Amino acid sequence: MTTLMPADATGASHDAAPPVLAEVVRSGFVEGRHRGSLVVLDRDGDVEWSLGNVTEPVFPRSCNKPMQATAVLRAGVELTGERLALAAASHSGEPFHLELVGKMLVEHGLTEDELGCPPDLPMDREEHERCLAAGTRPSRIAMNCSGKHAAMLAACVANGWSRADYLDPGHPLQALAHEVVETMAGEPVAHTGTDGCGAPLFAFSLTGLARAFRSHVLAEPGTPERRVADAMRAHPEWVAGTRRIDTWLMREVPGSLAKVGAEAVQAVALPDGRALAFKIEDGGQRALGPVLARALEHLGVDSPVLARIADAPLLGGGERVGEIRATFDVPLA
DSSP: OBOOBOTTOOOSOTTSOOOEEEEEEETTEEEEEEEEEEEEEOTTSOEEEEESOOSSEEOOGGGGHHHHHHHHHHTTOOOOHHHHHHHTOOOOOOHHHHHHHHHHHHHTTOOGGGOOSOOBOOSSHHHHHHHHHHTOOOBTTTSTTHHHHHHHHHHHHHHTOOSTTTTSTTSHHHHHHHHHHHHHHTSOOOEEEEOTTSSEEEEEEHHHHHHHHHHHHHSOTTSHHHHHHHHHHHOHHHHSOTTOHHHHHHHHSTTOEEEEETTTEEEEEOTTSOEEEEEETTOOGGGHHHHHHHHHHHTTOOOTHHHHHHOOEEEETTEEEEEEEEOBOOOOO
8 A cells, every 4th residue: 555645745756656546456466556646735725645746847738727718818808607617628529519619719700720729539438439430520629628729719819819829838828828827836837848739738746736726716706717617617517528527526526626637637626725636657547536536535525426436447358357446545534
């Protein structure tokens, strides 16, 4: 079992392997392990406990989207409800997602060709297979980040900014997003890269990521960051999809804000200010649910949805023969 590090420790050294957060158990045999780092903040925003190195920079990937949506609002775009949730989404590509992205483009005088995200098929497995069976070609709208890109382009329209280069890190919108990230994370951006969708990607620590989510839920009502959090929590299907962990959590744990990112990054904030963020080192998405459920147990979340989130079966011959299970200890109260 992995041992928890005390709150005043900064985690493993840069050269040390991160601790094991989950094991892959098949037929009673451990055939693999997922290592990673995890941080939990208390109600006051202090680090309550951590595993691994939670102070070195990581790419939060799509966990940055609430901050990017906040930047869009600060740029003067009037988005509410499902549209604002979709601006912060990694949507599954279900029909209702694609329809609304299309509407958002029309409402702001934009076309699908202006989206800077690459063509793709839906992320959702069922929708993906349906598209393949129908011979549907990849499209920019179907790419999971299309809502964010539509919102970014809308900000360009609202401000008279150039649209062809809206993904350039030096563009006014991306400079604003950079500023929002640093403010909400409470630390400087350590590195700027390019995300899978082509947008600028800002690196900072897992502690900063948990802090940023905490800042969203504790912000004053009516502020851009609180509006983003409220829209995501009110319309979680638009943030993810009907078959996704983020949706289940925000639906069944009132007031929670959750967002997953590629390469197995996850952040969650509860309405009282407690928050967590973690990254699975090898990017193994299959370990996300078990690790998230165990961490939420530590935060005192008591909901049947945790069992659903934690369930990560391994199959053999079409039958369940094992599971991926979290291995780190939950501290005693």
